[in-house]
Amino acid sequence: MRKTSIAASLALLTVLSVSVSSCMSNRKKGMMKPPFGSPKDVAQANDLWSRISGYRTWQSPAGMSGFQKGRSPHGKYLKYYLNSIAARDPLAPGAIVVKENYMGKSDSMLGPVTAMEKIPGYDPADGDWFWVKFNPRGEVMKNPMGMSLAGKVAKGMKKGCIACHANAGGGDFLFVNDE
């Protein structure tokens, strides 16, 4: 009788500890999975690159065609482009804002190309923007940890696209429409 109850409680303990640890590892996995840079995010970014391939023919924001002076962390000089939706309203569904980052005031000094696309329902808490940073050849760039900079980039973190763009006027995560 005593033996069986010890065996039974041991069995119960094992079941409990296994379920607790699997629960914890699931939770850990959930916490570890970053909100950006997955193969799906990269595929979405590649699709975006193909849709923005003609961006140099797009309009620029009023009074902002050609080189503009940039602030940290983007290029020293910037060029802005708006798709036809963003040209009417940069916050409308489907709006795409492309920004070329130049290391100097010369077309030969093009660095990364950053883009934001407004996708209703994609990320309501942070303005519904899809974020991506391409190199000049249209390949998705990575951060020093090897994570691809596509998707809800650095969501929930202290630094990065979303955290910094949260400082844009009007709470819309967009600087270009601020005065």
Ligand code: HEC
């Ligand atoms: C530390 C702050 C900061 C971080 C981090 C940052 N940005 Fe920006 N971003 C700015 C500022 C400021 C501007 C306005 C242009 C300028 O003055 O450089 C801007 C402009 C832009 C624009 C043009 C639209 C707009 O808001 O005016 C795009 C597109 C953009 N950033 C994309 C990104 C992406 C993608 C990332 C992450 C990979 C990123 N940014 C990270 C500060 C930041």
